[in-house]
Amino acid sequence: MRTLIVILTLLASPALAQGMMTADEFEAYTEGKTFTYGxxxxxxxxxxxxxNRRVRWSFLDRRCQEGEWYEDNGLxxxxxxxxxxxxxxxxxxxxxxxxxxxxxxPGLTELYEVERSEEPLMCIGPDIGV
Incomplete structure (x- = not known):
């Protein structure tokens, strides 16, 4: 019976069945690196x-957003x-x-790694005005 419950749980959650990364695995793979996604x-x-799980994001326009990530219910x-x-x-x-x-x-966006680097993300400075 226990085996059946485990199988049904995996079938109900495709991300788990496909090897969803844990927060620790994600942190070990990403920390100190810059990823370009497609x-x-x-x-x-x-x-x-x-x-410390801090991030810097850009939509390729060199305008960066500062943030952080955390694990919530496996995500x-x-x-x-x-x-x-x-x-x-x-x-x-x-x-x-x-x-x-x-x-x-889930029907909206899937991203994939295009490039991984140890170079920092290049961001433009804040808008300067008078």
């Missing part, structure tokens, strides 16, 4: 993973200074690197 064959954005959730509502993702490792599924609306 979606549907096009560039999407770049995120730098800093110490990796991000909040940013300019976007305080949590954005939760499931991450798994594919043949080419990370694959991220946006869990706030």
């Amino acid at each position: 979606s549907l064959g096009a560039p999407y954005g770049t995120e730098q993973y800093l110490a 990796i959730c991000f909040v940013y200074d300019t976007e305080p509502d949590p954005q939760c993702w499931s991450f798994r490792r594919g043949a080419g690197g990370l694959i991220a599924q946006f869990e706030n609306d």
Whole structure:
């Protein structure tokens, strides 16, 4: 009976069945690195993973958002200074690197790792005016 419960749980949660990364695995894979992500064959954005689960994100326009990530019920959730509502993702490792599924609306966005670097994310400075 216990085996049946485990099988049904895995079938009900495809992300778990496909090897969803834990928070510790995600942190070990990303910390100190900068990832460029793509979606549907096009560039999407770049995120730098800093110490203490801090992040820096850009939609490839060099305007950066500072934030942090945390684990919530097996998902990796991000909040940013300019976007305080949590954005939760499931991450798994594919043949080419990370694959991220946006869990706030699973039919909407899947991102995949295009490039991984140890170089920091380049951001433009704040708007300067008189």
